[in-house]
Amino acid sequence: MSKPQVLMIGGGMIAADQILPSLYQLQRRGVLGGIGVCAQRGATVKALADVEMIRRAFPGHSFRPYPDPATAGDAPHPLLYKELIAALPPRQIVIAAIPDQLHHDVIMTALRNNQHVLAVKPLVLTRAHAREIEQEARARGLVVGVEYHKRFDDRSLLARRRYREGWFGEFKLGTASLMEKWYYRHSNFQNWCTSENSDAFSYIGCHYVDLVHFITGLLPASVSVYGIEDRYPNGNKGYLWTDARVIWNNGACLNVQNSLSFPDGAPGTNAQGLSMYCSGGDRGAWLEHSDQYRGLRYCYTQQPDAPGSTMFAEPSTDYFQYVDTGGPGLEVVGYGFRSIDHIIAAILRVESAREDQRSTILDEIDAAGVIATPSNSSYNEMVMEAGRLSILNGGREAVINAHEITLR
Template identity: 25%
Template sequence: MSDSPRSLKVAIIGGGMFFDDIIGQTFKDFIRGGIAGSLNSIGMSHLAPAVANVGIDVCAIGTRSQSSGTAGRIVDWFATDFPGQTMEACYGDAVWNDILANHKPDVLFVATPDNVHTQPILDALDAGVDVITEKPLCLKTSEADAIIAKAKDAGRIVACDMHKRYDPFVREMMLKAPEQYGTINRVRAVLEEPLEVSTEIFAWAEESNPFAYVGCHWLDVVHHYMDVKPVSVFATGQKNLLLNWDKHHVEIAKRRDVDPSTFKRQGSINTWDSIDVAVTYDNGMRGDYNNNWINPAEFEGAVNQEIELYGIYGRGMVDQQDRGYREAIIGDGSRTRNPSFGGRIRHKGGHLEIFGYGKASIAAGLLAIIRRRILGESMETLHDTYPTAASQRDIVQVIEAASAVAEKNYEAFSAGRGTPATALLTESGFDLVGAS
């Protein structure tokens, strides 16, 4: 831990899916050595000398339920590496309010469920605290507008962990696309999460959907690198497996030769299996985004993700399963790995450190906060150096519109009327077209 008088106190709320692998381990690395060593991955290594002695301390971890013991487990986990650090486990339905009042952090890291991002962000801004939030920023355009306005009025950072824009494979393709591929006619993007996400890991799956949860990543990549604005949205979705999970989990258990009573969720789960979204942009380009969270556990990768650009002079594609790292292990089968996201190094001295674009995205947000809070730079100077709340506004608008359109088309299809609905995006939100 740094003894530098220049330091940031960070509080974290939420301890979900990627906490130990990415979020928690990233902050362990930052406590140990600061963020300077991570800046080359975001193209900011020239600022390393200016921030090298800025210490990062995590003062509190908050989760909702004390019965789960998640926050306490995380505190104990941090203590194995930093026994002298003072860190408190906090619990409550609005745990961030107690943390903001009692610990007075400089930064609140929001890793709560998709539908519980907005209020912690707004309350943190009211308390003069900068924010890094997991994606998506929020689920409604009105909430995004409230966050953006409050961050501007407060002169505070709200950064969103959109790590796909830092994937070196994706970044390489997107940066060379205009010169190499010419005018882009179409983007095709796929991101499919494992079935356990919607049935075992996330109790809140019914409050979100697979497009909001992971489709936002590809939206961010396309909007950030191609500087396009969405104008209309068409979407359809499927509700076959999860809505009938009370029946299908028994068949899946039978196929895997396991006891169905071992499944965490056994009743119907009222959410989408998958959503397919077509976005038309202001330059005429079309983006096709295909997302689900029912990919079988037997699939070779942790996720299935790919993005392809079709231009008038050429095309490019990044496919996670084609990056060249495969293993075949007895009992686990053939698997592809992606250390570019969260690779691990075990040093001879014993401590673990991670690298990759999962860590890079968090570093980008923290760097912006350090430059604003400690180095005294203006908000204008920091524009476009990290995934800002303002950069997420169009993404949230597409997410909200797609959810409404998919629901209308699902109702129409079930009634034998096809899929007539689409959304025209407006300044304030969207208008549904073709829906009765």
């Protein structure tokens, strides 16, 4: 395959913080061809093109912006992505980096136009949509990779290997939390992460549910989510504090707390971590990941100006950082980059194979279970669906059955 073109739909926070710089790095390494980015408004793509850190790191790199900021004015272009996807040559790469409730439409549009897909998490919000995506992709020999980047943190890969080798016995009780900073409430989130669309558990809790499966291989059996509604600055309501209990198919229980509440003045970009208590033979076993504090403490002479940045900081070199390895520009490092790199590599692997080999390669990717796909991670959609049912019903337990999700 010649270098594939990439069209990213969505030009917001995740596009700027992780995806675009990762794509530029792959372009610099000769893996990817041209890159286009489509947002709703010209101002969004212009702001993305102007991000100082990305410009500094990738001199000479640019993307085709849609709509064109020079001519688009202020009007939103919510359906432009359909035309752009249809205009791509077949079997290129579409990236879905738009709000959760739009993933299904963008991904199905891409698949029907014979495009591979890299989707930010959560893939979609219902099991039926996940199945539809799985079938469409399979019928066309296309990859859909769900970008659960915590899987590519070496500590997750190590825990997975050690758990599966039997070092921890069997998972019984666990606690996970991921609290994003307060300032998120002031961002574009207030326009879409609202009570009718999503909640703190759907938005960020899915990471740790996915990780517990990734490490243990267990499957979720029921979910209850208690949510506290709060007002965003624009007056919209959102479940900005959630407490979830996930029961697994061996009876184990994971408590997951999520919120948009971590103080802007606190160090680190968020607070997050995972504890798992396990048993094997006549012994207990334990796994503890501090995913926020990675051992670095800085105190600067000046207040950085990015939202949520602090003079006393606890940076993580593990997720995503820019480092100077001699140029040109800067290199991006961390599991945020590795995750994108792995999914693009899987797409290239399928594309470089003979047509009659594609299905076997897709089976291998599904079976390896390292990249999340619609087929090997559909438990995430079941948890999404059960979680939404529960939170909208005051936290009642939603049971995941083979064919339906019901309230107990």
